Amino acid sequence: MKHHYTHPFALAGLLVASLAGAAPQPMPVAVAESESFEAVGRLEAEGLSWYIDRADSNAPVLAARLEVEANGQAVPAVFRPERGDYLINDAAWLAPLRQPGEHMLALTLMAGEESDLLSAELHVDTATDQPAGSVAVLPVGVAGALAGLGGLFWLWRRKVKGGRA
Numbered sequence: 001m002k003h004h005y006t007h008p009f010a011l012a013g014l015l016v017a018s019l020a021g022a023a024p025q026p027m028p029v030a031v032a033e034s035e036s037f038e039a040v041g042r043l044e045a046e047g048l049s050w051y052i053d054r055a056d057s058n059a060p061v062l063a064a065r066l067e068v069e070a071n072g073q074a075v076p077a078v079f080r081p082e083r084g085d086y087l088i089n090d091a092a093w094l095a096p097l098r099q100p101g102e103h104m105l106a107l108t109l110m111a112g113e114e115s116d117l118l119s120a121e122l123h124v125d126t127a128t129d130q131p132a133g134s135v136a137v138l139p140v141g142v143a144g145a146l147a148g149l150g151g152l153f154w155l156w157r158r159k160v161k162g163g164r165a
């Protein structure tokens with residue numbers, strides 16, 4: 001009786017193809033720049049987070065006051081020292097921004113004696129609508145796939161060596 005062994009790299013291709021459908025889509029990003037500051041906002045499951053740097057040095061701007069306006073409503077962002085970012089997690093304010101389309105944002109930044117007005121555009125694609133937590137599923141899925149591939153490779157090597165003896 002002849003045994004047919006499937007090469008583990010052929011199975012790897014199938015696993016990668018199946019994981020490709022689960023890959024997270026790029027998250028919506030907004031960029032605002034002035035002569036003094038640069039701000040990058042990311043719309044994530046937890047809210048809209050902003051990283052602010054000085055334009056001339058890329059030094060982070062920490063513990064400033066940031067207010068963001070969209071659709072005629074302004075909300076303050078809360079500085080998170082453990083991450084060095086500013087977060088807006090007001091669900092009612094964020095709801096329109098999570099809808100597909102282009103959203104204009106106005107940022108008011110007060111850092112010490114300096115203040116600045118910046119504008120940004122947030123483009124939300126239909127493909128970015130994901131349930132909360134779906135981004136975290138991919139690393140677990142990849143780890144599981146790699147573990148499975150390792151096991152398949154070990155079995156394949158064991159059978160190949162056993163078949164030659």
